[in-house]
């Protein structure tokens with residue numbers, strides 16, 4: 095809303111300390127106050143090793159859209175904390191050949207192969223199936239007062255939706271989710287050695303699983319996305335490693351994030367009963383409500399980019415290879431973009447957020463996740479009065495913000 099002065103990047107040891115404190119306190123109840131202090135003190139912070147850390151909305155958006163700034167596979171080696179180390183063989187290796195770590199022209203080719211399945215029109219066709227699943231899960235949870243929302247709905251709903259789309263068999267889907275958790279935990283900027291080792295082992299098992307599954311799709315093609323991926327491999331559109339990385343990326347991205355949107359969203363509504371009532375009375379607010387929940391407590395708190403060719407960002411002259419961190423959680427609470435950013439306002443119309451990033455890597459699953467959130471929230475407010483039922487347990491992660499446990503009681507409305 096306001097015209098902010100241009101940002102001037104600079105070093106600032108105090109602000110750098112603040113950043114590391116945030117990263118070393120994963121699962122923090124309220125990181126937004128820390129982000130605010132960081133943004134006020136040094137909105138474009140240059141760290142000791144030359145990484146540029148952006149906390150303003152406009153600066154993050156500019157960097158994410160800039161053609162001189164892209165991805166590389168050293169993006170995760172932040173080199174901070176006591177446990178800073180090389181992480182050979184982790185997610186970066188496994189996902190190196192997926193669109194997430196690619197630049198054009200590879201990015202364009204890899205994304206185009208699967209993007210048509212994620213358009214609004216294709217995703218809309220899933221509504222009836224998503225509704226049936228959500229309804230059954232909510233009924234089961236309502237029958238168990240004080241049950242864990244994460245376990246009963248937030249995790250199994252998106253796992254089943256993405257697995258149906260990809261063609262991951264029923265028997266395997268939930269069994270592999272802890273391995274994806276372990277893989278992602280190894281990506282934390284401050285992961286310790288054991289976490290990294292477990293992440294690597296889990297990653298190998300996931301790769302073995304998807305290698306076998308893709309072989310099975312080749313032998314017995316079905317009407318699912320992995321079968322189509324195998325067919326494009328046979329047309330030389332992508333190689334073996336790219337095919338496996340793509341399958342693993344879609345499976346992992348398809349639930350890790352949506353799970354936390356559902357959990358963080360419900361938690362925010364439980365803490366703002368007035369907003370929950372407002373949504374019940376005004377179902378037409380559903381589209382802005384979902385965007386607001388994405389903004390208010392974003393499931394993905396930051397991403398990293400690498401400078402590809404010399405460029406000036408927020409007053410910093412950057413050479414190729416420099417890292418740029420875009421702090422989504424901070425940008426989504428920037429008062430220069432959002433009026434009263436710490437207030438949950440389900441009718442908010444300040445403009446788009448960065449929960450899905452922006453530019454070339456804008457979330458491919460945005461329509462799918464919006465559909466799942468819309469179906470869930472509509473059924474929830476129409477049929478139930480949800481109430482907290484015990485202390486939630488936060489997931490000990492800085493990158494992925496969410497809950498491990500969220501006990502609730504769903505009382506059926508008359």
Ligand code: HEM
Pocket residue numbers: 193194195205256343344345347348349351352355392393394397398448449450451454455456457458459460462463
């Ligand atoms: C990319 C967030 C759901 C698939 C991204 C990125 C973000 C994000 C921030 C950009 C990452 C970066 O630039 O480093 C979210 C959130 C979700 C969600 C907050 C739910 C609340 C999904 C779902 C899928 C999905 C359901 C389904 C498969 C992807 C893929 C990419 C991506 C494939 C990589 C796109 C590219 O590199 O071009 N997502 N996501 N996401 N997301 Fe999502």
